[in-house]
Amino acid sequence: MELSGPAAVASLSRWLIGGLGARSVSIRRIDRLGGGAIQENYALDADVSGGTHAGAQKLVLRTDAPSGVAVSHSRAQEYALLQAAQAAGVTVPQPLALCSDKAIIGRPFYVMKRVAGTAAGHILVRDDRWKGDRVALADQLGRELAKIHTIRPPRGDLDFLPLPKQPPAREAISGYRAWLDTYRTPRPALEWGLRWLERHAPATADLVLSHRDFRTGNYMVDAQGLTGILDWEFAGWGDWHEDIGWFCSRCWRFGANTREAGGIGSRSDFIAGYEKRSGRRVDAEQVRYWETMAHARWATIAIQQGERHVSGSEPSLDLALTGRRVAELEYQLLRMTGS
Amino acid sequence: MSDRPDAKELLEIAREALANELLPFLPPDKRLAGLMVSSALAMAARGLAATMPPLPDVVIADIRDGRHDSDKVLYEALLAEAKARALISNPKDVDD
Structure with a gap:
């Protein structure tokens, strides 16, 4: 079903009345938003009468793309993660309503408030209009990550997230190897990196909710600063260093290599924000380990894409x-694992 | 023997035409697609011009079992081969 077609719009309007607890809902605009190889996002403008959401609402409707990546969560699970994050005080687009009924638009979806700004990494690292205060932004992103990491197992609302059966690093390595065994071409450079990661894997981990895609490109920023953390589809129980390593890894700096925190700020400002909010002390070696893992993981995903x-x-x-992009990822992975 | 311009030269002039005659006139929402086309043409031209070192002949299970953990020769060969590929796909990211 095409979301812009009149039948889908009428069906969606009727559903939103219940979903938003409104008297009436009139959709003024639905436009596909860019990005999202795994999900589709639509900007949705609606006039809402009655209920707590009365007024002109700027919303986002998020639904599955025709071909998704197998490891990502369903929309219902992502909605539960978004609610848990909001309850933990994380800056996220407010989740408003979830629809698992495929009869409405043909696919499950949820609706959230639309936040202002841009998420585009290549713009955020280069364009001064969007930078706000880079020190404050790095600090705030560190604090936001610390808030995400206050969500810890066990959690009834997140019981769809499996607990790792072995230390998270080892579980990740096993997963990438299992996938590589199904791939038609051997990848010795990636295998070299995975072997190094296995030899240096931390034996234990303090488990938290790891966002697993916390990076520039997945949060929204306007001229004043951060407006929302997005893209929760890969979140799971993991080692709290993992997100820090993913955020700081060279492969997510969009070419702005001297700003080690996501290409937008300094590593020390980002880590300081995390430490202040979490009360943890961040071990640089452990972060370095997970930056190396980030290259192995992104290389595997890039092959799949x-x-x-x-x-x-x-x-x-x-x-x-x-x-x-696999070439540059394997090259950097090798450089990080020479001894 | 191949006719001139050869494949690499054709890709290079196509990219120049894209940059000078098309990209400036693309609407903002098509600019990223234009840049991606330009990037693909540049990558293909670099690929045609490159001489690739051989990928080392190694058994993956031996890497996993640790038989190459101290194998500097294998490491240097993997590094050289990955670097050659990275110089084609994203030379800006390759430090010396």
């Missing part, structure tokens, strides 16, 4: 170019 193009199932220039 490229394969969606190469297999012919989803011809796409974007996916094709992502597939070719």
Whole structure:
């Protein structure tokens, strides 16, 4: 079902009356938003009468893309994560209503408030209009991550998240190897990196909710600063250093390599924000380990994304170019694992 | 023997035409797609011009079992091969 078609719009309007607890809902605009290889996002403007959301509402509707990555959560699970994050005080777009009924628009979806700004990494690291105060932004992102990490197992509302059966680093390595065993071409450079990661894997971990894609490109910023942490589809119980390593890793700096915190700020400002809010002391060696893991993980995902193009199932220039990023990821992974 | 311009030269002039004659006139929402096309053309041209070192012949299970943990020769060969690929796909990210 096309979301812009009149039948879908009428069906969605009727559903939103119940979802938002309104008397009436009139949709003025639905536009597909860019980005999202795994989910589709639509900007939705609606006039709402009655209820706690009365007024002109700027919303986002998030639903599945035709071909998703197997490891990502369902929309219902992502909605539960968003609610848990909001309850923990994390700056997120306010989740408003979840629809698991495929009869409404053909796919499950949820609706959240639309936050202002841009998430585009290549803009955030280069364009001064969006930088706000880079020190404050790095500090705030550190604090936000610390708030996410206050969510800890066990949690009834998040019981769909499996607990790791072995230390998280070892579980990750096993997962990447299992996938590589199914892939048609051996990847010795990636295998070298995984072996190094296995030899240096931390034996234990203090488990927290790891966002697992906490990086520039997945949060919104306007001229004043942070407006929302997005993209919760990979979150799971993990080692709290993992998100710090992913955020600081060279492969997520969008070319702004001297600003080690996501290409937007200094590592020390980001870590200081995290330490102040969490009360933890961040071990630089452990972060370095997870930065190395970040390269192995992103290389594996990039092969998978490229394969969606190469297999012919989803011809796409974007996916094709992502597939070719494997080279730089393997090269940096090797540089980090020489001894 | 191949006719001139050869494949690499064709890609290079196509990219120049894209940059000078098309990109400036693309609407903002198509600019990223234009840049991606330009990037793919540049990558293909670099790939045609490159001489690749051989990928070392190694058994993956041996890497996993730790038989190459101290194998400097293998490491240097993997590094050289990955670097050559990275110089094609994203030379800006390769430090010396």
